[in-house]
Amino acid sequence: MHNKGLGITVLQEFKWTKKMPLDTSLGKGSKQKISWSKKVLIILGFLFVLGAVALITVAVVQNKPLPKNMKYGIVLDAGSSHTSVYVYNWPAEKENDTGVVQQVEVCKVDGPGISSYSKDVEKAGLSLQDCMNTAKQVIPKKEHRDTPVYLGATAGMRLLSLDNNKIADKVLLSVEKSLRLYPFDFQGCRIITGQEEGAYGWISINYMLGNFKQSSSWMPFQQTSTETSGALDLGGASTQITFEPTDSINESPENFMLFRLYGKTYNVYTHSFLCYGKDQALRLRLANDVKNAGSTNLQNPCFNPGYVKNMSAVDLYGSPCTAKYKLFSSSFILITGTGDYHQCQQNLQDMFNKTECPYSRCSFNRIFQPELSGNFGAFSAFYFVMNFLNLTSEKDLSKVKETLKEFCSESWQQVKEKFPDIKEKYLSEYCFSGTYILTLLEMGYGFTSENWGNINFLRKIKGSDAAWTLGYMLNLTNMIPAELPSSPPLSHASYVGLMVLFSFLLASVVFIGWLYFWKPRCLQKGII
Ligand SMILES: O=c1[nH]cnc2c1ncn2[C@@H]1O[C@H](COP(=O)(O)OP(=O)(O)O)[C@@H](O)[C@H]1O
Ligand SMILES: [Ca+2]
Structure with missing residues (x-):
């Protein structure tokens, strides 16, 4: 019986004392003392419970998320084929978080795209109105005045300014005039460089993927950082490759950008190939074909068999990418598809000059490129085309080629019947675009069947489109700090949680100590 726990013994003995007639065991004074001790014990217990409830209530209330004060920003991506208006938002108090x-x-x-309005520049600005009105509706009225608006124009405007700088300026003025009519905080319209386009694309996807987060290890003050992902962007008029090479390199400095983000330095390689976006690349190829064939009547393996297209010479030779190939006075070029993937790829390989390289290694056309490393996010037209072909998750390069071969050989009639809802312009060019993408990645950048699986074709990351626009805004609003903001080692929730836990421990220790050293009378009597 006594081997059982002390607590049980006390309880039993206490029961027994209660049963005893009070006036035979205790005097009147002792009786009063016991009831006093009991009262004190009850009051202390009550206060203890009250304290614990109060502590938990404070912790819960304090930890409730505050109503978010959201900020907004607008970026217009004025691409060669079209303009997109992006609206972003973020909680004001967390501006510098990743x-x-x-x-x-x-x-x-x-x-x-705005570059197509060179003959009627006023229309460039007018074209933006519907989307800017949408932005006005999406953003709460009280935030309008504090919402910055940026417009960045890419390769279409780069080409227009090469062709006619004055007209390019007029187009920019027209869009500026239009954007200033809105109640937002207009911050400027400009043509961004190919380097910026590549670098901001890289910043965007790594920010969205959370790769800039420095996760702290168990060793105090030691931070571990995640590897970054490379970025591959394919537009209509230019294409960009951007990644962090493994080794430090001191060649071709114009291809490197140094960033200090959240306390870490990144030396990023980037190159933008003007005229190698898929629309200009097609023109470049056709212009070459016309020149080589000495005829404006082309049999082309990059279009489905049975596809026939009459392309205007103005369209073909109208950009600085192809202007120098103009030989004929003919106003149309007739293209007839033959749908042969292998011939198409051979034909496209000529566009990637691998013979001369003034550096230790090159991608193509005498451009330095370090060894590929890590994963790559491939977005924009890389995604649109591979998604149409159902190839975004195909990790086997030979299967990718097989699918493409099959698609190219299908007759145009068949293709049209199979995909009645897809725009004919896109549909007719998927054989060319798919083959071009493969040739660019394999021949141009040097991807192989071994590292093909490192390319992730993606459109969105965590709900936001993969595009250079986010990185552009983050940079211009100084939202990425160079150094890690000094923050308390514990989050607010962990701080409150630990405070509650330690208070409980402390109270328990005091309570047990009190029981042990200052044994309340009733218990003492019970034990005796
Ligand atoms: O649904 C689609 N299918 C195929 N291609 C698409 C689709 N949507 C957009 N594109 C293509 O994506 C490219 C976007 O290029 P963009 O206009 O951004 O040019 P840039 O970046 O060279 O200035 C264009 O070639 C456009 O035709
Ligand atoms: Ca683009």
Whole structure:
């Protein structure tokens, strides 16, 4: 019986004392003392429970998320084929955290890219109105005045400014005039460089993927950082490759950009190939074919058999990418598809000059490129085309080629019947675009069947489109700090949790100590 725990013994003995007639065991004074001790014990117990409830309530209330004060930003991506308006938002008090900026809206502007309005510049500005009105509706009125608006124009405008700088300026003035009519904080319209386009694309996807987060290890003050992902962007008029090489390199400095983000330095390789976006690449190829064939009547393996297209010479030779190939006075070029993937790829390989390289290694056309390393996010037209072909998750390069071969050999009639809802312009070019993408990645950049699986074709990351626009805004609003903001070692929730836990421990220790050293009378009597 006594081997059982002390607590049980006390309880039993106490029961027994209670049963005893009080006036035979205790005097009147002792009786009063016991009831006093009991009262004190009850009051102390009550206060203890009250204290614990109060502590937990404070912890819970304090930890409730505050109503978010959201900030907004607008970036217009004025691409060669079209303009998109992106609206982002983020909680004001978390501005410098990683991964807090989100895309809340994307609006595709009707009509072509702003560079196509060179003959009627006023229309360039007017074309943006519908999407800017959408942005006005999406953003709460009280935030309008504090919402910055940026417009960045890419390769279409780069080509226009090469062709006619004055007209390019007029187009930019027209869009500026239009954007200033809105109640937002207009911050500027400009043509961004190919380097910026590549670098901001890289910043965007790594910010969205959370790769800039420095996760602390168990060793105090030691931070471990995640590897970054490379970025591959394919537009209509230019294409960019950007990644962090493994070794430090001191060649071709114009291809490197140094960033200090969240306390870490990144030396990023980037190159933008003007005229190697898929629309200009097609023109470049056709212009070469016309020159080589000495005829404006072309049999082309990159279009489905049975496809026939009459292309205007103005369209073909109208850009600085192809202007120098103009030989004929003919106003049309007739293209007839033959649908042969292998011939198409051979034909496209000529566009990638691998023979001369003034550096230790090159991608193509005498451009330095370090050895490929890590994973790559491939977005924009890389995604659109591979998604149409159902190849975004195919990790086997030979299967990719087989699918493409099959698609190219299908007759145009068949293809049209199979995909009645897809725009004919896109549909007719998927054989060319798919083959071009493969040739660019394999022949141009040097991807192989071994590292093909490192390329992730993606459109969105955590709800935001993969595009250079987010990185552009983060940079211009100084939202990425160079150094890690000094923050308390514990989050608020962990701090409150630990405070509650330690208070409990402390109270328990005091309570047990009190029981042990200052044994309340009733218990003492019970034990005796
Ligand atoms: O649904 C689609 N299918 C195929 N291609 C698409 C689709 N949507 C957009 N594109 C293509 O993506 C490319 C986007 O290029 P963009 O206009 O951004 O040019 P840039 O970046 O060279 O200035 C264009 O070639 C356009 O035709
Ligand atoms: Ca683009």
